[in-house]
Amino acid sequence: MTEKIPVDMNDKAGLACYFWINWSYYDLTTLAKEDSDYTKGQAAWNFCKYAKIPENSFDVKQTFAFMTESTSGKVLPMTDNDLIFSDIVHESDSNNVTFHQDSDLACPYGVNETTSFSATIICDKENTGKGQGKIISADYTTDPCNL
Numbered sequence: 366m367t368e369k370i371p372v373d374m375n376d377k378a379g380l381a382c383y384f385w386i387n388w389s390y391y392d393l394t395t396l397a398k399e400d401s402d403y404t405k406g407q408a409a410w411n412f413c414k415y416a417k418i419p420e421n422s423f424d425v426k427q428t429f430a431f432m433t434e435s436t437s438g439k440v441l442p443m444t445d446n447d448l449i450f451s452d453i454v455h456e457s458d459s460n461n462v463t464f465h466q467d468s469d470l471a472c473p474y475g476v477n478e479t480t481s482f483s484a485t486i487i488c489d490k491e492n493t494g495k496g497q498g499k500i501i502s503a504d505y506t507t508d509p510c511n512l
Contacts, residue, residue, distance in 0.1 A: 405503035430482035472510035
């Protein structure tokens with residue numbers, strides 16, 4: 366029998382862990398890193414909890430993802446604190462799902478663009494460790510407004 370963990374309705378970021386698509390229920394809670402964030406190059410992000418963003422000129426304190434410019438050290442939040450994904454795509458031949466989060470933050474690198482974060486979750490029943498998601502790739506160079 367699977368242990369039932371109650372949903373904490375006061376944990377705003379945690380509510381972003383649960384969604385339904387194509388009659389499949391997704392619970393991303395095991396992806397959350399408790400003491401750190403996922404990182405790759407200049408990018409940092411987390412699932413089900415806000416990333417540990419440093420002080421920034423945008424005065425954003427709650428984001429799921431951010432980038433730090435390597436030369437200036439300037440921090441660019443990639444999401445705001447919205448819990449709703451802008452888009453979710455379920456791959457029909459697997460249980461993998463890609464989601465996209467937009468923000469209201471104007472991207473300094475793109476005309477009429479806002480920052481955003483996209484992630485593809487590859488469902489793997491062999492990888493069950495809490496906060497142990499495997500990073501297959503992180504693209505923060507193709508589009509500096511989207512991580």
